[in-house]
Amino acid sequence: DVKVTQSSRYLVKRTGEKVFLECVQDMDHENMFWYRQDPGLGLRLIYFSYDVKMKEKGDIPEGYSVSREKKERFSLILESASTNQTSMYLCASSPSGAGTFGEQYFGPGTRLTVT
Amino acid sequence: AQTVTQSQPEMSVQEAETVTLSCTYDTSENNYYLFWYKQPPSRQMILVIRQEAYKQQNATENRFSVNFQKAAKSFSLKISDSQLGDTAMYFCAFMKYGGSQGNLIFGKGTKLSVKP
Numbered sequence: 001d002v003k004v005t006q007s008s009r010y011l012v013k014r015t016g017e018k019v020f021l022e023c024v025q026d027m028d029h030e031n032m033f034w035y036r037q038d039p040g041l042g043l044r045l046i047y048f049s050y051d052v053k054m055k056e057k058g059d060i061p062e063g064y065s066v067s068r069e070k071k072e073r074f075s076l077i078l079e080s081a082s083t084n085q086t087s088m089y090l091c092a093s094s095p096s097g098a099g100t101f102g103e104q105y106f107g108p109g110t111r112l113t114v115t
Numbered sequence: 116a117q118t119v120t121q122s123q124p125e126m127s128v129q130e131a132e133t134v135t136l137s138c139t140y141d142t143s144e145n146n147y148y149l150f151w152y153k154q155p156p157s158r159q160m161i162l163v164i165r166q167e168a169y170k171q172q173n174a175t176e177n178r179f180s181v182n183f184q185k186a187a188k189s190f191s192l193k194i195s196d197s198q199l200g201d202t203a204m205y206f207c208a209f210m211k212y213g214g215s216q217g218n219l220i221f222g223k224g225t226k227l228s229v230k231p
Contacts (some may be wrong), residue, residue, distance in 0.1 A: 024137070042206065042222055045219075050215075090160065102148045102149050102150050102208065103150075103162055103165065107159060113146060
């Protein structure tokens with residue numbers, strides 16, 4: 001089974017702190033994603049990466065950056081946390097290939113609270 | 116731009132009954148994929164079922180089946196013989212064929228409660 005793990009289930013940070021969210025997948029997937037999930041808004045893509053050191057902005061990249069130095073690991077960075085970044089953050093990975101388009105494997109999520 | 120609409124924020128069903136979750140989408144594309152994802156409480160989101168737009172036959176996975184109406188741009192999920200473990204948020208999602216892997220567009224979700 002594909003396993004996607006996230007470094008923390010719950011995280012509390014103060015406004016202005018630099019925050020790192022880590023995600024690791026063990027299935028050698030090329031693609032990795034960071035989403036933000038808010039009630040009534042569904043999932044919104046922050047960034048995704050299709051290869052090591054490669055990234056593309058999603059729908060809501062402002063205030064976030066990402067890093068992918070190794071294929072299995074994709075980090076989300078909040079440069080200066082703000083209260084409006086309080087949310088559930090979901091990491092996902094997916095293989096490439098026409099037969100697997102859209103099949104993403106999700107981690108358990110990190111619930112981040114910024115106070 | 117593509118959009119996905121789930122018009123039922125919450126639904127409930129009695130155990131062992133059948134329930135249908137609605138999803139409509141808007142696109143000018145002819146080739147695309149549609150998905151239903153399930154997010155149980157405090158558990159990871161998983162893919163339930165996938166449909167390729169070029170296939171006329173509706174996809175099925177055990178108790179889960181879809182009613183894909185391409186002309187109407189409708190993609191509903193039917194859950195038969197509902198079980199308590201089906202309680203979850205359900206998200207409908209769209210991806211155009213050949214597009215970027217980052218272009219999986221989710222609806223806002225339907226919260227399904229299965230009652231004993």
